[in-house]
Amino acid sequence: MLGYIGSGPYCYANSLAMMLGAESPSTAVLETLTGSPFGAQLIAGSLPLFDPYGWHPETGLDAAIAHLGWTCERSDGGTPEEATDRLRSASARGPVLVGPVDMGLLLYQPGTPNADGGDHYVVVLAADQDTVELHDPHGHPYATLPTQAFLVAWEAKAISYIDAPYVLRTDFARRHRIAPLDAVRRSLPDARQWLAGRNDLPMPPGSLGGAAAVEALAAMVDRGLPTDTRTLLTTFALRVGARRANDAATCLEQLDLSPAAAIAQRQARLLGNLQYPLLHGDDEAAATRLRQLAPTYAELRTALASTA
Secondary structure, X not given: OOOOOOOXXXXXXXXXXXXXXXXXXXXHHHHHHHXXXXXXXXXXXXXXXXXXXXXXXXXXXXXXXXXXXXXXXXXXXXXXXXXXXXXXXXXXXOOEEEEEEEHHHOOOOOOOOOOOOOEEEEEEEEEOOOEEEEEEOOOEEEEEEEHHHXXXXXXXXXXXXXXXXXXXXXXXXXXXXXXXXXXXXXXXXXXXXXXXOOOOOXXXXXXXXXXXXXXXXXXXXXXXXXXXXXXXXXXXXXXXXXXXHHXXXXXXXXXXOHHHHHHHHHHHHHHHHOHHXXXXXXXXXXXXXXXXXXXXXXXXXXXHHOOO
């Protein structure tokens, strides 16, 4: 089984790895610990993402940090002035994990401002009233931005899964020394729960998870995908979904859970194989691959149940 190493939209995993420094496990482990590989969702019946029903990066970050035996301080809210003071004070003590921010409003990136930027995470290195300096894992080390412009992105008005703006995490501390694969093994009950579906999470009407989400997406492909949905799939969702699944497969194989690893790798292949047909309009092939993908979530849950 060959792991994937390369570029891709792994912003929160890359940012967390920077925060943990030399003690960080691989981003493959970090992403698996977040729970993101273990499901699919169709939010409000129209927004396809290859992560579990009701999952989002804030949930995933908290899980990964805890499974690894670390703690941190999370804070949010307040006025822009109060947020600036929090960020300045925190960055004076060390790097700060900041996000979500609106990627389309990070004005050092070409093509911005962009209303379709989506959620993103960065590591702030220094901040004062005038300038924020940061490592952006989307290819921009030591980027700078005027503080007022950064605040607009950090307010994250378009990001629906947070209750308050200006989220940051700081003061990371290791409380227990847990080996990366031991952490993955400890996280498997969470993976099984994500694959089973969770009904305790608020979701917009019409949202679907797991096989139902993928089958509904296949039906959308049959009818003709809206251009923005096709763009989301080919620029983001397929790339990150395939990588997540392959990283989970690698971790499961390292735990000697070969049947589960083989299913996760098949998911990765199907997702990766969707890129060309969706980009070039071969919707019949795309719908077929999606319908092959749909039952694999229940299969993976069954395979992981045998490890309980």
